[in-house]
Amino acid sequence: MSPLPLALVRILALWVPRASRDGWIEEWSGELHHAATVFASRRFPAVRLLRMALGAVPDVIAVRRAARFIHRVPGPRGRIFHGISQDLRFGCRALAGSPGFAVSVIASLSIGIAANTAAFSFINAAVFRPFPGVTNQRELVRVGVSTRTRFGIWEISSTHEEYETLRGGMPGLQDLAAHYRVEFAGFFRGEASALDGALVTGNYFDVLGVRPAAGRVFLPRDEADGHAAVVISHALWRRWFRADPEAVGQFLTVNGAALEIVGVAPPQFHGVQKGSYGIDVWVPFSLAHLALRGPDRRPVSVVAAGYLPFTYIGRRRTTLEQVAAQAASLTRQINEHRTGEKQGATVSVGRVWLNDPVKAAPAIVGFMMVPLLVLAIACVNAANLLLARSSQRSRDWRVRLALGASKWRIVRQVLVESALLAIIAAGAGLALTSWALKLVAHLWPMPLPMDARVLLFTVATAVGTAIAFGLAPALHVSSRAADPSGLSRIVTGPARSRVRFALIATQAALSLGLLATGAQFVKTVHAQTGRADSVPPERLLIASFDLDPLNVRREAADDFYARVLEGTSSVPGVVAAGFSIGGLITDAMDMSAAARIWLPQQGPGEGKNQLAAHASRGFFAAAGVPLLQGRLFTDAERATPVSSVIVNQSFASTFLESNALNRRLRIGTRNSEYGAALDVTVIGVVGVATGYRPDSYPMLYYPAPVAHAPARTLYVLFDESGRFNLTALQAVVRQVDARVPVRSPATLRERRESTGTERRFLASGVAALGIFALLLAAGGLYSVVSYVVALRRHEIGVRLALGSTGYAVVGLIVREALAPTAIGALAGTGGAVATALVVRSRMYGAAPVDPLSFAAAAAFLLLTMAVAALIPARHAAGVDPMVVLREE
């Protein structure tokens, strides 16, 4: 059941008399619960349930009245409430009497409120939401040990011994747990899969206060006895075991070792690491040798592993300041045992939260700007409609004033009506948001809960909205109400109102600004993703492998990759396939694939680490790397030790004066010594891999791995037949070694789409809001012109009677409606150009400001607005002068 109906009931319960409040809540939750089971088999269950929950609103009123009936005492503020309830009833009747007006106001406001609620729930999820599954997050502290490296970068690293020092030396903490993220190779029921996981101390779940969904979490003794235990994530439990409690006690192979599943973490728990969502398994520190490797690539225990980027999480029993002071006092003790570049470590203590709200404030303000603009347009619209309507209702007001109503009473009536509209719009906005969030849930990696904070925000927005759009008409009414002399006149009101003019101009400016800015954003995103491709991105499959978790030796690794390559190449439909090391088709510089290179005439001390990669047979063809000069590797050259290399154009021009062929270099593994390096000859120069910028990094390729390389990336180019796909690849790998998982297999197109999702999402969001804004503005203009036409019916009738043609009337009305639009469009264009210039100065790769697209947006706006004005104007032209004149 969606939480919205229950939340609504809980909020409404605040108005239920205290004595019967708990019973009231329980009755409604019981009924809603039952209704949910009944509605499940009908159409639109969520809508039905929400409609049922809305019945709690009149019920609250009834309960209050019934309580008064029983006690027979008027409420202390009974008189004020009496007035308000009368206003409310009158307002309801008035709104029901003009449903067109009510619907258009509610529709535009609810879109504005929904945009804000949705935007805020993103912010809520990214900044304010506590980590799921964690108890009492306020007490948690993050402890980090970091050193400043030679390059001025802060590096988090510490040893297990230092962890013990910290744990023992901070009495302000109840306990301190350690966490280290690793990737595991999982194997279960004949299926190999890569698992994101973490090594944790035995007290980790205890410190975070995690309650398991099934089984148990780690106990300190799991670590002490070296129990081969694993805790799995709720998602993995559902995926592999269909949430069967019998999963506890079964065995799961992790990095070749059989571990007993002792428990399941609660839903969505992924620790308190920012930005980590997919942890599947937690393994105790005592089994660290499954994942950790020493310098010789042999398994090592966590104690012997040396410096690792551990994260420490503690639960404090004193203030944060006291804990920080204790941490500072341990800094000296830790540095005493450190030598060399590891010295100068700092122990820092911080709160555990997703994002520091203070630091995130500018981003939040920036992010909320656009939806707030849309809401502003909606408010302007609603104010416009209310104004137009109040001109029509001025006779009512005057009669009431004449009968002795106070000015304040009339203003209050207008405000109550706006509040009523805002509340209904907020309800509709909430429903719209929860629906929209469900739609995007699969696009977004983090959970987007509609929690109390989001509800509170919506309520605050609705109140602000009611004031924003209700105040101007209320003031307008009160200023006009001061003069009761117009009582004898029939419907009055100025046909040309300066306020109305300004409002139309403002919303035209706002919607044009949004539209143009959105268009600019979309262009920028396209400019960033569109690159020249030498092979079709939808036909290049990239997948990576890592044999390190399985602790495979060098010969076995070479053999595995040779057999996978052979198997892949023989699958029908494969054009070319090849292996490389490192992520070549990303813009990230992967220094793990680096080699130390000595250029010609460089001495032993002058070699530098440069990007370098192994290029197996077929790699250049598969990855679309064109040969520019010389030749590619022959099979004979693939024997070790290597003697020939190929460089890319950027390498040739940067280091070899564009004269690379037959030059002699010396290469070794990363950070290797001159003596251990090999002399090699450059035999070819190649271009860049597909999807790369032409000005990419200098790069060197060697024909066979120069060192043990357990992790490699496979590139497969296949034809249009589509006979090669993930299943075919998995079959090949399973035949070679079933324990090895295929990691993140995806075509180049899929990869690009997933990395560009966020930006594209934002850009299309802004553009969609622009369209919404335009629709709102057009709707607003339409209704305003309709009202103006209604006001001027008499005048139009006279004009027609005196010989004016229908065309002239239409022209008159459209012209008058478009004058403020044109002024607004001009202002909006100016604003959008200014925004685009600012964005361009701050954002790398932003599209240049294009006057043509701005002009097109302005023309589009004017056209839409003209159509919006034309419809009511044609109505005006259809007025029968005889009928109108007889109405007098």
Place this chain on the structure above:
Amino acid sequence: MATAVPALSYTGLFVLQALERGHRFGFDIMDVTGLPSGTIYPALRRLEALALVRSDWEPNHRAREEGRPRRRYYELTPAGRRRLGEAEVRYRALGRLFARRSSS
């Protein structure tokens, strides 16, 4: 009886009649009369305040076994039964009205 007994509305009669026919929960009354929740629950409050209807909670253990919140059930008081009888005499058409509504 007191002098100022508020007149029963059609809604009130619907509810009383539904209760007499054994529909004891707010939702069931809603379902069988086809009236919205915003009408049924306030009507129940009014009838309870007039002592034509009384309410109680269903046994706790049943709800707990099924893992859901308790539900409140309603039943006619003798006064309620009497009022319904009077009203049925007065509005002959009520039985027909009700039948039509509940079948739609």
